[in-house]
Amino acid sequence: MNFYEQLFQKKPKEKIPVEKEIDANLETIKEELSFCDDVVYREFKIGQKQEMKAALIYTEGLANKTMLDESILEDLMYFTRMANMDPNVLKKKIHEAILDGSISVANVRESDDLDEAIDAVLIGDSILLFDQWDKILIFDAKGWPMRSVGEPEMEMVIRGPGDGFNETLRVNTALVRRRIRDPKFKIKQMQIGKRSKTDIAVLYIEGITNKEILKMVKERLDQIQIDAVLGSSYIEQLIEDEWRSPFPQIQNTQRPDVVAAALYEGRVAIIIDNTPYALIAPATVATFIQSPEDHYERFFIASAIRILRVLALLTNLYLPSLYIAITSFHPGILPTDLLLYIAGSRLNVPFPVVIEAFLMEASLELLREAGVRLPGPIGATIGIVGGLVLGQAAVEAGIVSPLMVIVVALTAMAAYSSPSYSFAISFRMLRFVLMAASAFLGLYGLILATLIILTHLCNLKSFGVPYLSPLVASEMKWQDFKDFFIRVPLHMMRRRPQFLRPEDSIRMGKNRPNNAVKGDDTGGKKQ
Amino acid sequence: MHRKKLKIFLWILVGVSILTGCWDKVEIEDRAFIALIGVDKFQAASGDKQAVFSSEGDGFNQENRYTVSYAYPNTGMIAQKIEGEPKFIFVSTGEDLFNIRESTNTRLGKELFLRHMKAIVIGEELAKDEQLFRELMDRIDRSPEIGRKLHLMVTPGLAKDVLDTSTKDEGVLGLYIRDLMQRAGRRARIPDADFGYILRSLHESQTAIIPRVISSKNEFKAAGSGVIRDFRLVGWLGEIETEVLMFMMDRIKASTVDVEMDNLILPLYVTESKAKMKAFEKDGEIIVRFDLKMEADLKRHLFQRLGETDESAYYERLQKEASKMLEHQIVALYKKIQKKFGADLLQVGEYLRKHEPDLWEKVKNDWDNVYRTTKVEADVDLKIRRLGVTM
Incomplete structure (x- = not known):
């Protein structure tokens, strides 16, 4: 047994053997599936003289009824009647006849386990039982209502395929x-x-x-x-x-x-x-700052956008806490003109910066939550009422300073520009932690909290791979930086990410195809 | 065991984070961002030397020595939130600079914040008093709040009057001075001398020049400079003198020189200037030599100039004339600084110490007197590069 066989070997399971008598089998199944009213039992007889009992069992809604009608019931009930065959031979060879000749369904298998058959019914397969035969036919005639393959709502790209997963x-x-x-x-x-x-x-x-x-x-x-x-x-x-x-x-x-x-x-x-x-x-961290589009666009713009995205991530994490730290503790590090403006815009604002920041950030989160819960058109209304009206009114009333509104709006924009929603929300939560840290201790606290987060990140692993790869020392390979903060041209990314330790690390030939036109010595100039 | 370690770690963390941070959280709008400070020698109005704000019944009377004026901008007006005065000025008197700062803090609703201070203006009287001037310099030098990019300026008259000047287009006087000084490299009527230079120069040769600022009721001008020697103001240099000095010290790149030739005054805009100072001994005398290489543009001549057949010869002559004029100015200025102030502003002594150690060994004990006997030579090589659009 090789590695893969060993890994995926099935564990032995208890079986319920199939009886010869169809009635006994039916009874067992009906008992297992009692009070399951969505399971349909269709008992019928086949053969020229209708002397053989059979039963079809399926779950209503999961099975494709057209297929059952056309490919199974019609064949068995109608065409077997016309077949001029000795009933005794038919009885003996029934399963060969049906399996090989009568049922026009692509995926059919035999089973001698009633438990497996019951599972199959619940999955959406249909099962067929015959009298005097200790096997059950399970065939795949699934058909349930499902969404069509459409554009995914979360990870939109401009240039790239438009198909997304559905629920099947x-x-x-x-x-x-x-x-x-x-x-x-x-x-x-x-x-x-x-x-x-x-x-x-x-x-x-x-x-x-x-x-x-x-x-x-x-x-x-x-x-x-x-x-x-x-x-x-x-x-x-x-x-x-x-x-x-x-x-x-x-x-x-x-x-x-x-x-x-x-x-x-x-x-x-x-x-x-x-x-x-x-x-x-x-x-790894790299996977969360990449968007599929990076590999579909030219490398200049893809690299630039990726750098922008990293900056957005940092903005999302740091902007409000930096604002708090600088205005409350270290006004010395701002350029004078900006500083005087900030000081002036905060004049007569009744709350300290910290309270103001928490209020605004919290109301932003509230707005987001409300927008997610409400259906489309109303959600947009909430956005306008909350964002524009409330923001404008709060500034005009002098409760918050206009700069705080800008900070909060920038932070929100940065948060939503992240390609990975789940990564962005974890940063959003940490943002509040950092805000608290800088409210207590200024930039010093901010650095302290950052160090704690970084320590955690350095320790974190995902399935044995360091989360910060290739930034951690053990995984620091220069090839891996080709697709990290920037994306180099495709032909330069010859190797797969080394920190994943792939068994075959080369993915591309050494040379880029030579695309220059031969014999063109005019230098592109027209004669 | 593990739990105990964690506990210890947590306590260390709490201790470190609580005990280390400076508990100096002050909301930004609660600070007064001082942009400009004026320091004057205290002058009693009617002979009394009592502190103005000395508390009643205080048995220990202080002698007032300083008058310090703080100016800070009205930030609300900058953010267009409120109307009113563009700046606020607070005047305090006291015995010591630090005391004054502290007592001002108690009079103001806001916390004084000096890190954004752009300039300190010193009154003439104070600058002439060695004791007070040295105290002031030490106070600034010692303070971690005050940066080296500060502009230290001196004014004939009272520093307070400079602060009171209402400038038309710029509300915040400190920022005004900063912008003015940033342009100093382009037209050198004020010296390019920030606080860092002044400190260094004072340490090295006990002399320095300080930019001069002159104010009237609502006009304001930064031009010329004051000469400091042995920690007090000994005299003034005019605008053109300051400019020539800047050329000699190789501290400017561009300026304007007016040359008179054939009864015409021709402005030359100097675009490049390189100066080299050399000092050496010759026949028992120390000779200080300035070599200047300059490039200039001719900015104006006469409309429809006629009668010049050989243009290049004319410009040759103009170049020579301009060079000669500058040479004259350099020699004259050197002699003035040398004879009138006795101040080694050009740091000839420092040059000798660094480049001619043997000679310096001989003269260093009597440098003040030797300096007064040094001879000066100047060689200016000015080239006119562009003439503007001509026919």
Whole structure:
């Protein structure tokens, strides 16, 4: 058994054997699924003289009824009647006849386990039972209402694919498979949740992904003992390294292209049924400042925008606390003209800067929360009322200084420019901590709090990979800086990120294609 | 064990964070950002030397020695929040500069903040008093609040009057002085001398020049300079003298020189100036030599100039004339500083100490007298580069 087989081997499970008599089987199933009124039992008879009992069981709403009607019931009930066949032969060869000749469904399998059959019904498969036969046919005729593949709402890009994940696992894996046609790209499925039995697919590329990381992901998934998994964040919270940390250690995305890119880098993706968010591990700080668009645009502009994004992140974290520290403790470090203006604009404001900052930041968070909860058009109204009217009125009434409004607005803008929502909200929370620190101790407190945060970040790991890679000493490789604060041209990024320890680290040939036109010695000038 | 360690760590953290920070949190609007300070020698109005604000019944009377005026801008007006006076001035008297600052703090609703101070103006009387001037310099030098980019200025008359000047286009006088001094490199009617230079020069040769500021009721002018020797004001240099001095000290890049030739006054705008000072011994005398290389633009001549057949010869002559004039000015100024003030403003002694140590060994004990016997030579090489648009 090789590494992968060992890793994904199935644990033996208890079976409920299938009886020969159809009535006995039906009874067992009905007992298991008693009071489940969405399960439909369709008993019928087949054969020229209708001498053979059969039953079709499916869950209403999860099964594709058209397919059942056209491909199964019609074939079995109508066409078998016309087949001129000896009933005894038919009886003996029934399953070959049906499996090989009668049922026009692509995905059919046999099972001798009633428990498996019941699970299949609840997943959306349909099962077929025959009298005098100790096997059950399970066929895939799923069909439930689902969202179509549409543009993801969270991670919009201008130039890039417009498809996003939806709530159906199979669709999601297909979207990724369309981008990776390598047979080495593996999708291993498992079920988590004692009651919810949620399908979870682990995606990786054999030969790129580091085995240790894959093993860690699988082992942590195996250890989960929970009754239900209702979203990707359930899994995220249960398998992340440090639950006390404010920083997300697993990336989540709605975009199949992001998942594909991560897999090519040597990461592991986890797709969970019933949620449009895929998880990507391990995650580092770099993954949260990158946007898929960085790799779709020219490298100049992509690098510039990424630097802007890093600045926005720092603004989000530091601006209000810096404002507090400087105005309350260290007015000496401002340019005189700006200082006099700030001092003048704060004249007669009844609150100290700290209170003012907390008030404004808190009302901004309130505004955001209200905007998220309300439906679209009303949400916009709240934004206008809260942001414009309240802000303007507060300044005119002299309760807050106009500069504070600018600081808060800038901070909010910086917060929402982050490509990763979960990363931005952790910074937003830390912002309040820093504000408190600088309110107590000025810049000194700000630096103190920053050091504590940095110490934590240096300690943090995501699936064994240091969170600050490649900024930490153990992972400091110059190649990895090519896609960190800036993005170098594509042909220079020959290697996959080294801190992920990929098994195959080269992803590109050495030379860029020579695109210069030969024999053109006019230097572009027209004759 | 682990828990105990954590506890100790937490206590250290709490201790460090609470005990270290200066508890100096003052809201920005509660500070008075002093932009300009004027320091005068106390002059009693009618002979009494009692403190103006000396508390009644205080048995220990203080002798007033200083009058300090603080000016700070009305920030509300800068932010267009309120109308009113563009600046506030507080005048305090007292025995000692530090005491005055402290007592002013008790009179003001705001906390004095000196880190943004742009200039200190010293009254003439105080500058002439060695004791008070040295006290003042030490107080400024010692204070961590006051930066070296400060402009120390001296005014004939009272410093308080300078502060009272109401300037038309600029409300904050300190900022006005700062902007004025920033342009000093372009037209050197005021010396390019900030507090850092003055301190250094005083340490090295006990002499320095201080920019001069003159004020009338609502006019204000920074031009010329005061000469400090042995920690007191000994005299003034005029505007043109200051300019020539700046050329000699190689502290300016551009300025205007007026040359008179053929009954015409021709303004030359100097765009480049490099000065080198040398001092050496020759026939038992110390000779100080200035070599100046300058480039200038001709800014004006006569409209429709006629009758000049050989232009290049004319400009040759003009160059020579201008050089000669500057040479004259340099020699005359050197002699004035040397003879009238006896101040080694150009730091010839410092030059000798650094470059001619043997010679310096001989003269250093009697440098004050030797300096008065030094001879001066000047060689100016001025080239006219651009003439402007001509026919």
